[in-house]
Amino acid sequence: MAKYLLKGGTVATFVQATNKPRAHKADVLIEGDTIVRIEKNIDDEPGVEVIDCKGRWITPGFVDTHKTVQGTITPEEVAIGQLAGCLDALNNGTTTMLDHFHAAHTPAHAEASLKATIESGARVVWAPDHLSSNTQLFPTLEFAKDTETLQWQRAKLTEWGANGGRLSPDGRVLLGLAYDRLGNGKEHVVPHEELLAEARAIPAQTITAHIHSAEQVLLWRDPGLLGPDVLFSHCCGLAGHTPLDEEAWRALKDSGAAIGATPEDEIGMALGHGLVVFDAVERGVKVGIGADTASINGGDMFTAMRFVLQDARHKEQHRIRAAKEALPFKYKYNSVDAFRLATLGGAEALGLANIIGTVEVGKKADLLIFDANSVNLAGADDPFSGIVFLAASEDIKFVLVAGEVVKKNHKLVREWAPVARELQKRAEDIRQRWPAEVLEGAWKKWYDANMN
Structure with missing residues (x-):
């Protein structure tokens, strides 16, 4: 069972019981797919991978x-x-x-x-x-x-x-x-x-x-x-x-x-x-x-x-x-x-608020770690306004789903290039079968029949 300690970051989340936003300094300990502790100064343990979160924001996915x-x-x-x-x-x-x-x-x-x-x-x-x-x-x-x-x-x-x-x-x-x-x-x-x-x-x-x-x-x-x-x-x-x-x-x-x-x-x-x-x-x-x-x-x-x-x-x-x-x-x-x-x-x-949507003990470890020192976010002092008004995908250093790291150091863990090549090939196949003028004509026919 993988264990991660997100250390030294700022947790920015709503608190489900109070329905209020809260941003506070804390470490987050993950065991398997679940958040098990959120406290200041959690000690390192053998078998726990530490992710340095100084200068970073930890939020729900x-x-x-x-x-x-x-x-x-x-x-x-x-x-x-x-x-x-x-x-x-x-x-x-x-x-x-x-x-x-x-x-x-x-x-x-x-x-x-x-x-x-x-x-x-x-x-x-x-x-x-x-x-x-x-x-x-x-x-x-x-x-x-x-x-x-x-x-x-x-x-x-x-x-x-x-x-x-x-x-x-x-x-x-x-x-x-x-x-x-x-x-x-x-x-x-x-x-x-x-x-x-x-x-x-x-x-x-x-x-x-x-x-x-x-x-x-x-x-x-x-x-x-x-x-x-x-x-x-x-x-x-x-x-x-x-x-x-x-x-x-x-x-x-x-x-x-x-x-x-x-x-x-x-x-x-x-x-x-x-x-x-x-x-x-x-x-x-x-x-x-x-x-x-x-x-x-x-x-x-x-x-x-x-x-x-x-x-x-x-x-x-x-x-x-x-x-x-x-x-x-x-x-x-x-x-x-x-x-x-x-x-x-x-x-x-989605009826899933019992397991996701906030950074709280007992919830699934579906988490984002933002680099608050990035070009976009370095001038922001509030994570909520920073994320809503300033952030982009490039500012997300880590993404975890159910405690699994799927994005690390700003890159997807899954190699993207083969996916892109296959996607582009299949897309070109579709364009050959469905040229733009054919699609335009089909949509115009549907539009005339349904919208006028």
Whole structure:
């Protein structure tokens, strides 16, 4: 059992019991996958590897509550896309993610994704999408027979869930379910209640879906499908503050369901009325943030934290100026609020706050060690504002997941060059099969049929 002593650093974390941020000097002792002591001046012991943390910040790993790691076509492309996406997340300090996996076209696709996920070393709630409508945009991805596809997906769900949803021996990878079929206007051969009951009997860690409107939330509420294991992505349509929106907010709060917001792409893709992250905070609805699809925007949580915070400040300024009020001395939300969303908030949204999301005794050792003497951070005296406003992946010297060092001295432990070569080769294969003009035409056809 590996043992590490993180010595002489500054621990920056929320404290779960008080829900307050705390930054303090302390050593952190890790045994196996667990934090066992956090105290000043812990003595070295034989068999313990000491990591010098003087001039460094020790924080929880980031939790990404909505990520589509990849969505390519063949099982081989799925495998390299999945591995590269998970390693990219780890390099950027994301130790846990909810992967809304769209590419479960065949059992081979799904198994390739799962194998690569486990191989990456990340902590992942792996949620294959049940007959994802996103996979029906192009002919080669279209399900010929929903009934046939549903049959193998249900069988695989039972197989994957045989160990209570633990997909890796150490429980680092857990089974979830992505379910975008409710309310998409298609005929369903099996009732939603039956399919979701099967997932919950496993139990799947998280049931997730893309949700954009209050009407969609209520489609889940009315048949009693909401619950604390449900996480809805985006929910930007709830920013309208209509009576129907407020009804949906109450349904989320009463059921314990959560929201996984992705600030950068929600703004860039104009998803609804705007970001709803702090609307959720103010209503007591669990909420975390994420990066979504790395092929659309960056995959790091630093950008997500900055987007969500500055969006909230912009809205505050707009409201105050419209009301002709004086600008406040301080903003309502600040860096610790964004930091919480990316750590403890995300852990709560995934139902994992009992094991991750804070640096506390008894939690899993999913940790980041920042070099506070770096070019970006040397001028910062507060780790929370430093991480939210100034930090980048280059400032993360170590990343640990379940006590395993996956990034050391600013570099991934897993050799990246072979992964990059394979990724680039597979990407070029896809470009040859799907030239830009063909994709543009296919998307235009879909757009004209669905958006006009």
